[in-house]
Amino acid sequence: MEKILITIYEEDVAPRFDLSSVVFIASLNDKRETIERKTIVLTSASPEELCHMILSQGITHLICGGIEDEFYQYLNWKKVEIIDSVIGHYEEVLDLFLKGRLEQGTNLMFQKTQG
Amino acid sequence: MAEIEESKACWPIDHLRMDIREIIDGIPVGVALISPDLRIHAINRAMESLTGFNRKEAYGVPCRYIMRNNLCPIGCPARKILEKEDQISTEGDIINLARQKVPVIINLSPLKDHDGKPIGVIETVEDISLVREFDQKIQGPSSYHNIIGHSPQMEEIFKTLQLISQTDSSVLITGETGTGKDLVAEAIHISSMRAKGPFIKINCGALPENLLESELFGHKRGAFTGAVEDKQGRFRMANNGTIYLTEIGDLPLSLQVKLLTFLDDKEFYPLGSNKPVKSDARVIAATHRDLNKMVRQGTFREDLKFRLKVIRIELPPLRERGDDVRLLMNHFLQHFSKKFNKQIKGFSLNSIPIMLNYTYPGNVRELRNIVEFAVNLCQDEVIHPENLPSYLHESVTMGVPVTDNPANTSSNTSTPLMYRESLYKATSHFDWEKIERQMIAEALAQSRGNRTGSAKLLGWGRATFYRKLKKYKLG
Numbered sequence: 001m002e003k004i005l006i007t008i009y010e011e012d013v014a015p016r017f018d019l020s021s022v023v024f025i026a027s028l029n030d031k032r033e034t035i036e037r038k039t040i041v042l043t044s045a046s047p048e049e050l051c052h053m054i055l056s057q058g059i060t061h062l063i064c065g066g067i068e069d070e071f072y073q074y075l076n077w078k079k080v081e082i083i084d085s086v087i088g089h090y091e092e093v094l095d096l097f098l099k100g101r102l103e104q105g106t107n108l109m110f111q112k113t114q115g
Numbered sequence: 116m117a118e119i120e121e122s123k124a125c126w127p128i129d130h131l132r133m134d135i136r137e138i139i140d141g142i143p144v145g146v147a148l149i150s151p152d153l154r155i156h157a158i159n160r161a162m163e164s165l166t167g168f169n170r171k172e173a174y175g176v177p178c179r180y181i182m183r184n185n186l187c188p189i190g191c192p193a194r195k196i197l198e199k200e201d202q203i204s205t206e207g208d209i210i211n212l213a214r215q216k217v218p219v220i221i222n223l224s225p226l227k228d229h230d231g232k233p234i235g236v237i238e239t240v241e242d243i244s245l246v247r248e249f250d251q252k253i254q255g256p257s258s259y260h261n262i263i264g265h266s267p268q269m270e271e272i273f274k275t276l277q278l279i280s281q282t283d284s285s286v287l288i289t290g291e292t293g294t295g296k297d298l299v300a301e302a303i304h305i306s307s308m309r310a311k312g313p314f315i316k317i318n319c320g321a322l323p324e325n326l327l328e329s330e331l332f333g334h335k336r337g338a339f340t341g342a343v344e345d346k347q348g349r350f351r352m353a354n355n356g357t358i359y360l361t362e363i364g365d366l367p368l369s370l371q372v373k374l375l376t377f378l379d380d381k382e383f384y385p386l387g388s389n390k391p392v393k394s395d396a397r398v399i400a401a402t403h404r405d406l407n408k409m410v411r412q413g414t415f416r417e418d419l420k421f422r423l424k425v426i427r428i429e430l431p432p433l434r435e436r437g438d439d440v441r442l443l444m445n446h447f448l449q450h451f452s453k454k455f456n457k458q459i460k461g462f463s464l465n466s467i468p469i470m471l472n473y474t475y476p477g478n479v480r481e482l483r484n485i486v487e488f489a490v491n492l493c494q495d496e497v498i499h500p501e502n503l504p505s506y507l508h509e510s511v512t513m514g515v516p517v518t519d520n521p522a523n524t525s526s527n528t529s530t531p532l533m534y535r536e537s538l539y540k541a542t543s544h545f546d547w548e549k550i551e552r553q554m555i556a557e558a559l560a561q562s563r564g565n566r567t568g569s570a571k572l573l574g575w576g577r578a579t580f581y582r583k584l585k586k587y588k589l590g
Binding site: 043 | 182183185209212213214
């Protein structure tokens with residue numbers, strides 16, 4: 001079973017993993033349909049506690065904004081698939097993930113510039 | 116003119132965009148122009164290399180996703196600029212696209228229209244990682260195990276400690292209360308060959324003579340009433356390790372002889388035993404008393420003093436350690452901010468002189484308590500003078516140090532609040548109720564919420580303390 005954790009800030013993916021105190025967790029069934037959704041508010045922002053939660057909750061995919069290499073490598077080593085530097089509303093990001101189109105650096109707030 | 120009029124209707128900087136891009140590209144630090152809705156309008160080349168985002172990717176994106184600054188989630192500095200503040204300059208860190216955390220200095224200023232109304236923010240971000248690295252190199256060792264200091268006296272002590280760790284001689288640590296004697300003793304043990312052995316600490320002033328002898332050297336069953344079984348004693352427990360005797364000046368004369376014998380022969384007789392017991396323990400002793408004076412008074416054996424002070428470390432009082440006060444202030448601030456989950460960045464400019472002008476009769480321990488108190492009370496991002504204990508203001512405003520004899524402060528520091536109370540009472544122009552309330556809060560903070568301990572610190576009975584708690588609604 002896939003379990004996705006998105007670090008969130010207000011309604012968007014949190015800009016930084018280490019400073020996130022709210023997380024959204026979605027559990028998927030074999031058909032990749034969401035069977036459970038929950039939002040957890042942590043008592044404080046701590047990257048170590050987040051890592052512990054990711055491992056203890058059996059998270060398979062982490063979607064986040066900026067993440068320090070130390071935590072990226074650690075979670076990667078623990079077989080958690082990480083899609084980082086994601087910018088956008090967390091529901092839209094989840095939707096894109098479920099369609100298999102979310103990748104590292106996806107920017108849903110991108111605006112075309114004249115320059 | 117027509118262009119200027121038109122520019123008032125929208126964000127005027129749009130009309131200058133190309134020019135401004137050329138201008139900001141020439142600046143060697145990262146520059147971002149942020150629109151009033153906190154989105155990136157433009158970034159320069161230096162900002163591109165600092166964050167890893169190119170200007171096309173960054174355009175129109177909320178700035179927190181591009182800067183990824185640690186200040187964003189706790190109080191957006193750009194929003195503060197737009198709302199009220201003129202300029203913000205602070206240290207922080209960013210996480211770039213390469214997943215590196217980079218220490219930076221951030222400056223934000225408002226961009227204003229012809230009427231002085233803010234229409235955007237200009238932000239500069241400077242990478243200071245090289246400066247940090249260089250600082251560490253030139254400053255050399257600033258700590259030894261848990262002891263922190265940059266002052267020449269402390270650097271000298273760090274060098275001595277490195278040498279001491281390679282020897283096995285007895286050490287005598289002297290210094291005023293709160294200067295860090297226990298930390299030094301632990302550091303010597305941890306860095307010595309005996310690190311894998313036990314570190315046994317005992318306070319020679321904490322027990323009556325008979326109990327202390329039994330505690331130090333052990334006893335045989337039946338040695339005295341209540342000795343129902345053999346006790347091995349701390350010296351035997353410290354075998355192959357270190358025994359640390361604090362307040363050695365309080366050791367009774369009879370036990371001084373026994374300690375002397377141990378230092379000579381590495382063996383001792385437990386109470387009620389005829390058989391000597393051997394123990395290979397290194398002795399580290401510490402005292403805040405003047406042993407030379409005690410020898411003259413006949414309360415401390417001179418031969419023991421000489422045997423103990425094979426190596427002597429004299430810890431300087433904090434008031435003689437110069438910039439270390441600042442260093443320790445910041446160290447304890449970080450420590451307690453983290454501990455209490457607060458985002459306090461530093462001390463305000465007017466609180467720093469108050470902290471630096473104080474004489475710290477209780478030395479590092481007192482400084483630590485003051486910072487802990489201030490962090491507890493602080494509701495802002497910086498510590499203001501009103502967050503500091505009121506007696507610090509007294510020492511500045513009255514123009515007198517809180518202690519008139521800092522070198523001999525044991526009585527002051529043992530009952531600091533009682534001493535301060537007399538000081539407060541001498542100043543009739545102060546609001547006594549406010550001061551009393553503050554003192555109770557301080558006492559509670561110092562004794563970590565223990566009411567009996569707080570009452571004792573204040574020199575009040577429990578009933579008085581509870582009555583006052585009720586009076587000031589602190590209960």
